[in-house]
Amino acid sequence: MNEPPVVLLVDDEPRVLSALRRTLRREGLALEEASNGSIALDRIGESPSVDLVISDQKMPGLSGVELLARIREASPSTRRILLSGWTAEILPGELSLAAPAFVLAKPWDDAGLKASIHSALYDDDTTV
Amino acid sequence: MAVETTGALARLGDPVELVRAQDVEELRPLTADPSIDLVLFDRLDSADAAEMLAAIPGDGPPSIVVVDGASESEALEAFRAGASDCVYFGPEYENVLPVVLLELVRRWRSDRQRQVSEQRIRWLEDLYAGIISEMPAGLVVTDLDGLIVTENPEFTRLFPSQAATGLVEFLAARLPAGLMDAVMRMERAESLPADSAQEVAAETARKLDALAARGIELDIEGATPVASLAPGLTHIQELVRIGDSEEDTRAFEIRHRRLDEQGRSLLVISDVTESEWLSDRLESLRRDTRDIIENINSALIVVDLNGRISFANPAAERILGGRNGDLGGREISDWFAPALETVNPIEACLLDGDRSRGAETLLQRADGQWIPVGISCSPRLDGAGCSRGVVAVFQDLSEIKELELQVRQTEKMASIGQLAAGVAHEVNNPMGFIHANLYQMSEYLSDLDKYFEATVRLQDAALEGDLEIVRAAAEDVRIVAREIDLDFVRNDFQKALMESGEGAERIRHIVKDLRDFSRPDLPARSPADVNQAIDSTANIVYTMMKNSVVIEKDYHDLPKIDAYPMQLKQVFMNLLVNAHQAIEAREESELGIIRIETEEVGDEIVVRISDTGIGIPVEVQSRIFEPFFTTKPVGAGTGLGLSTSFNIIERHGGRIVVESEVARGSLFEVWLPVSGLKDSAAGSSDEEGDGVASGDASLSGDAASKGEASPKGDASLKGDASLSGAR
Numbered sequence: 001m002n003e004p005p006v007v008l009l010v011d012d013e014p015r016v017l018s019a020l021r022r023t024l025r026r027e028g029l030a031l032e033e034a035s036n037g038s039i040a041l042d043r044i045g046e047s048p049s050v051d052l053v054i055s056d057q058k059m060p061g062l063s064g065v066e067l068l069a070r071i072r073e074a075s076p077s078t079r080r081i082l083l084s085g086w087t088a089e090i091l092p093g094e095l096s097l098a099a100p101a102f103v104l105a106k107p108w109d110d111a112g113l114k115a116s117i118h119s120a121l122y123d124d125d126t127t128v
Numbered sequence: 129m130a131v132e133t134t135g136a137l138a139r140l141g142d143p144v145e146l147v148r149a150q151d152v153e154e155l156r157p158l159t160a161d162p163s164i165d166l167v168l169f170d171r172l173d174s175a176d177a178a179e180m181l182a183a184i185p186g187d188g189p190p191s192i193v194v195v196d197g198a199s200e201s202e203a204l205e206a207f208r209a210g211a212s213d214c215v216y217f218g219p220e221y222e223n224v225l226p227v228v229l230l231e232l233v234r235r236w237r238s239d240r241q242r243q244v245s246e247q248r249i250r251w252l253e254d255l256y257a258g259i260i261s262e263m264p265a266g267l268v269v270t271d272l273d274g275l276i277v278t279e280n281p282e283f284t285r286l287f288p289s290q291a292a293t294g295l296v297e298f299l300a301a302r303l304p305a306g307l308m309d310a311v312m313r314m315e316r317a318e319s320l321p322a323d324s325a326q327e328v329a330a331e332t333a334r335k336l337d338a339l340a341a342r343g344i345e346l347d348i349e350g351a352t353p354v355a356s357l358a359p360g361l362t363h364i365q366e367l368v369r370i371g372d373s374e375e376d377t378r379a380f381e382i383r384h385r386r387l388d389e390q391g392r393s394l395l396v397i398s399d400v401t402e403s404e405w406l407s408d409r410l411e412s413l414r415r416d417t418r419d420i421i422e423n424i425n426s427a428l429i430v431v432d433l434n435g436r437i438s439f440a441n442p443a444a445e446r447i448l449g450g451r452n453g454d455l456g457g458r459e460i461s462d463w464f465a466p467a468l469e470t471v472n473p474i475e476a477c478l479l480d481g482d483r484s485r486g487a488e489t490l491l492q493r494a495d496g497q498w499i500p501v502g503i504s505c506s507p508r509l510d511g512a513g514c515s516r517g518v519v520a521v522f523q524d525l526s527e528i529k530e531l532e533l534q535v536r537q538t539e540k541m542a543s544i545g546q547l548a549a550g551v552a553h554e555v556n557n558p559m560g561f562i563h564a565n566l567y568q569m570s571e572y573l574s575d576l577d578k579y580f581e582a583t584v585r586l587q588d589a590a591l592e593g594d595l596e597i598v599r600a601a602a603e604d605v606r607i608v609a610r611e612i613d614l615d616f617v618r619n620d621f622q623k624a625l626m627e628s629g630e631g632a633e634r635i636r637h638i639v640k641d642l643r644d645f646s647r648p649d650l651p652a653r654s655p656a657d658v659n660q661a662i663d664s665t666a667n668i669v670y671t672m673m674k675n676s677v678v679i680e681k682d683y684h685d686l687p688k689i690d691a692y693p694m695q696l697k698q699v700f701m702n703l704l705v706n707a708h709q710a711i712e713a714r715e716e717s718e719l720g721i722i723r724i725e726t727e728e729v730g731d732e733i734v735v736r737i738s739d740t741g742i743g744i745p746v747e748v749q750s751r752i753f754e755p756f757f758t759t760k761p762v763g764a765g766t767g768l769g770l771s772t773s774f775n776i777i778e779r780h781g782g783r784i785v786v787e788s789e790v791a792r793g794s795l796f797e798v799w800l801p802v803s804g805l806k807d808s809a810a811g812s813s814d815e816e817g818d819g820v821a822s823g824d825a826s827l828s829g830d831a832a833s834k835g836e837a838s839p840k841g842d843a844s845l846k847g848d849a850s851l852s853g854a855r
Binding site (some may be wrong): 022059061 | 258552553554555556557558559560561562563564565567568620623624627629631674675717756
């Protein structure tokens with residue numbers, strides 16, 4: 001039997017993590033959490049490898065795009081989704097370095113989130 | 129004098145006044161007396177008779193000696209001694225003496241008169257010669273044919289003689305054509321005694337012919353005679369080109385007088401180019417000045433010592449509501465309503481001689497409309513330094529105020545964008561999980577529905593009493609419970625509900641903060657709680673900066689001050705946003721600190737906002753309050769945040785003091801007087817404060833300093849002198 005994909009949820013807001021976990025409860029994913037960028041980076045270096053990171057943008061320390069760019073460098077096969085409350089302030093240059101498969105806005109649409117996760121995990125052409 | 133002599137003198141008929149002299153001493157002073165007409169010696173028998181005769185000066189009165197008829201030698205002696213005549217004393221004596229006396233007196237008098245006349249004539253001649261030679265006008269006398277009879281040195285200087293032809297020179301050969309033309313016109317006007325046009329024409333033609341015969345051609349076609357100033361005198365002013373260039377054009381004034389029936393004329397020619405030029409120049413200066421004063425957009429008025437308008441230009445009339453000089457005499461205080469305590473800089477200038485430059489105040493027009501003006505006043509001083517009144521120049525600032533408002537509005541919009549980012553993030557986070565939770569809870573609800581249906585079926589089965597069916601239904605309930613993960617759902621439903629409620633509460637808080645920040649329900653100007661103002665502002669901006677900043681607050685009790693709270697919040701927001709940006713610019717991951725401190729110091733309130741950002745270099749410190757000065761990238765700041773802040777605090781009678789050290793951070797102190805707003809004219813617009821403004825002047829550099837700055841950039845680098853004083 002295939003191991004479920006490992007999905008790392010990164011957000012400094014525990015209520016958001018809790019709601020994401022709730023939403024993705026029955027999606028057949030191995031959900032993990034990190035409350036900031038540096039914890040997330042630590043996890044990336046460990047095994048089993050993380051298949052997908054869903055990160056918030058605005059967090060103390062590393063911002064979402066910074067984190068995703070670092071992950072992209074450390075683990076290119078890890079897919080990336082940015083989940084942000086306010087995307088207008090992200091600079092285009094930063095975004096292209098992070099190269100997320102999807103940028104989703106909070107509040108998110110459950111169906112859309114699930115579809116994006118599915119697509120990021122299984123569609124090759126969404127990777128950068 | 130013998131009796132006979134007196135008797136003889138009595139026969140003269142006219143009264144004769146006799147003065148007697150016995151000797152030389154008595155005679156000498158009398159000889160200088162001009163009323164003495166004759167000296168009569170009654171015989172030469174006195175010892176000093178000869179000496180007395182000699183005492184009479186040569187130009188003195190004539191002397192007659194009465195001599196004895198028997199002795200010729202006595203007469204001879206008398207003549208030798210200088211006597212004018214001798215009369216023999218004898219039988220004819222009484223008849224001869226009066227005749228001789230009268231004749232000698234007549235001759236003497238006429239002689240003396242001629243001498244005086246000649247002296248006078250000589251003096252007059254000298255005088256006229258002096259006048260003619262020294263007169264700064266060219267004088268020339270010509271005969272009927274235009275031959276120069278005589279001329280004075282000035283004429284020679286004005287029109288030098290090319291060839292030394294002397295007295296036969298023609299006037300036309302000396303004068304420039306234009307001037308000659310003018311002279312001819314004058315001559316025609318004076319052609320005496322010719323009254324008819326025909327005779328005048330004939331006379332002119334004759335003269336032209338005479339000139340032509342000598343090779344001088346004149347064209348006076350169309351020339352018209354000028355009117356005489358006085359009989360025999362005409363006067364004309366003529367512009368004449370005497371050289372090749374335009375600059376050689378000179379102005380001459382000519383007076384022409386016919387001197388006699390022989391047709392001799394006196395011409396007086398003055399070069400008035402200089403005075404013409406000066407008066408032209410004066411006139412053009414006057415015109416220029418008037419043009420400038422009438423056409424400048426600035427209003428200009430002159431106010432006398434009594435505070436009355438003595439002059440107002442059209443721009444002033446436009447603003448003050450007058451026309452065609454009808455403001456003259458009006459009192460300037462009419463435009464400054466005392467009830468509103470608006471400043472009257474003109475009065476201040478009149479009373480104390482205070483100059484003002486660009487003072488802002490309000491004028492009230494007759495129609496009741498208030499007009500914001502910027503006014504500059506200077507006392508008008510006379511030569512002795514005494515005030516003669518005031519000159520005031522002012523501009524209508526309505527349009528500028530309108531623009532200012534627009535700029536401020538733009539500034540507000542820019543900062544609303546910035547604020548929106550922070551607020552949106554802060555609202556969207558809870559919205560995100562509430563939204564997701566709601567969806568999940570509806571899932572949970574449908575799961576629980578399934579469980580509920582299963583339990584209803586179990587209940588029905590139990591009521592029917594068929595144990596098999598009951599068992600099957602119970603099994604079904606268990607299956608459903610397992611399927612839906614009942615324990616988890618029951619647990620998590622409650623958790624999701626609780627978390628969502630918490631999220632909703634957070635959104636409610638943010639909205640409340642926003643409302644506290646903007647407070648649309650409060651009048652613009654009110655007693656302000658500065659602690660509340662800075663705190664609600666800090667709460668709002670914290671949402672956008674909490675990922676990189678902690679805010680420390682240290683509030684002390686403050687009295688409420690009369691202020692525009694919205695404007696104060698705008699200032700605090702600018703300073704907090706700047707502090708945040710200074711911290712972000714460090715590019716360090718550890719949190720920066722913004723410290724807010726409030727305190728009452730003396731009769732002032734101080735709000736200190738310090739940060740651990742990158743600091744402001746000295747060279748930039750002097751400029752940070754300048755409008756449109758920004759160190760941020762294009763689009764990141766309008767460059768108006770701090771200048772707006774500066775203006776707001778200045779209007780509140782306060783000041784902003786900056787202290788900064790590069791790489792250590794900055795401290796901005798906002799000082800506000802407890803007495804609050806003083807000037808009712810300041811910040812009169814109610815809506816100008818109901819927004820927020822972004823900060824600017826992001827901070828970078830390499831030196832430590834402490835300073836303050838004004839919008840004009842003339843910062844003095846000392847701790848806390850008043851900024852408002854810089855204006």
